[in-house]
Amino acid sequence: MLQVWKSFYARSDPAKAYSLLSPALILVTLAMLIPLGLMLSFSFFTQVSFTEIDYSFTVQRYIDFFQKNLLVSLLIKSVKISFIVTFVTLLTAYPVCYYIAFYVKKNKMLWLVLLTLPFWTSYLLRVFSWKIILGTKGVINSSLINAGLLSEPLTFLMYSETAVIITLTHAWAAFALLPLYVSLDKIDFSLIEAARDLGLSRLETFWKITLPLSLPGIIGAILIIFIPTVGDYVTPALLGGTDGRMLSNMIQAYFGKVNNLPLGAASATIMLITVAIVTMIVSYTTKKLTQRIS
């Protein structure tokens, strides 16, 4: 019996694949699929009173969501903030990666490690340190006032959308660096030289060769930043104030003090679907756009 199994295993690639995948599969099933399924089913129930839930099927919670202007506007704001964060991160991380990939000859790894140095401290700690930097009596405001450039502190820096955008951008930059660096480092420099040799200026070479060839890294970076930032609630909760509140803060409230689990679950599901759609649109258009460029 054992012999039969052994020879089957040796010849079957799927058997090998599944046995290697099984730890991850078990974890994903237990920690992801089951909670996700539970959440999905809760979104079709009704909260009758504070402790009581009506388990009969209804899509009323989804209708509720779109009838509440606050929730829709928070969803739009979440997506908007994430877009800005993604864009700013790409804009700042890309040149750095370009430099390391093409101009740093020795110790490339050291550069990357140094760039990720701030990320060795905890996320929460970094959010708090931005509080110190951006606050009314924080580093920026007090130095500007002491320098005589301002008479009153800048209030838009703290407890605002700006604060959320700055903090999230910094928090996720490291995750953009790696995919961007890898895709740029893979580009054979002679392709860039060839484009110059064939009459293109530096800028044209960037548009026609470097950018399209680093596209996988750009899409990777967009997804890696966009997906988690849409759902982030720590930063908006700590630094957002009322202005910088995002949908995830509302979802947290529904599951917590407001105690409307079904509506919270419906909001979370809608957010999930939104992220999926936005992600697909982004990667599709980015691809199309670069095809047109080249």
Next chain:
Amino acid sequence: MNDSFIQINGISKHFGNVKAVDDVSFQIKEGEFFSLLGPSGCGKTTLLRLLAGFEYPTSGNLLLDGSDITALPPDKRPTNMVFQNYAIFPHINVEKNVQFGLRKLGLTNDEIIKRVKDVLSLVKLEGYEERYSSQLSGGQRQRVALARALVRQPKVLLLDEPLGALDKKLRDEMQLELRTLQKEIGITFVFVTHDQQEAISMSDRVAVMSEGKIQQMSSPNELYKNPQNIFVSDFIGETNFLKAKTESKDGEYINVNIEDLGSFKIKNNLNISENASDVICSVRPETMMIDKEKSDWDICLEGKIKQTSYLGEMTKFYVETKEIEKIITVSSQYFDNQSFQDGKCFISINLNDISLLNKK
């Protein structure tokens, strides 16, 4: 034809302390197939990249067809390059790769289409327009790279070891094809290679480089038959070196005392006048004769075969002699590895085949 089409005037290129190209001056003729030959690290590729504009010289200047191109960026030079790894753009197909360099030339659409069609037929790649780099073989990629450079009708085509990645059979074929192509279109080719056979078989002229300097620049024939120093003699083909001292000059000839062999009168191709200077005598393996019998050649030595290598069209014998300490390499088309059962043989040398080299 312009004899000084490309003028390289005192060009040096230093990378930190390394002198990649060290004060090099020469000229390349219009329509010439010119090769830069040398071992890796000799500066040949750096020199080519200086011509292409990927590097700028530390000192010296470059003139192409009378105008100074020293400071021009690559996109402003009338040169195009075939890269060692071909550098075919992987995200666009063959046709777009070839069109790539035409956009900036201000051609009409019809002209672009015609030029692409013509050049693809020139390099025998019709029907491959829609393919991507990953769908091509090494030889086909090489042709795309060639087409992409030639379609711009550059004044000079620069080739950086373009045949290095191909297998031997294909390489031989491409050598012939490249040579024919060059004669057909008449564009000046500057060809970089480390393969001496390749350089000799294709070029009108070859510059042998070592340590950033030109060692010798001449026709392939001249290079093989009349090397000017030990480096060139050693690098081009195979040879035996014998130590010698000059004695007295005798017109076009000079008496030379070859170590362990005695005095001989040989042609003074180096124009040496002084006495008692150390020189090296070089004898090519194929100019010597190996036989079972003694011969009446100028020098005939008895020897013992230590090792043979059979190459098909000829056999190389590594022979030990009583007189000379070093093992002498002799090649023969007539005898092979089975001809000398006991290993006993005679090797003969004609004085005409000995060339004199300066000891460096």
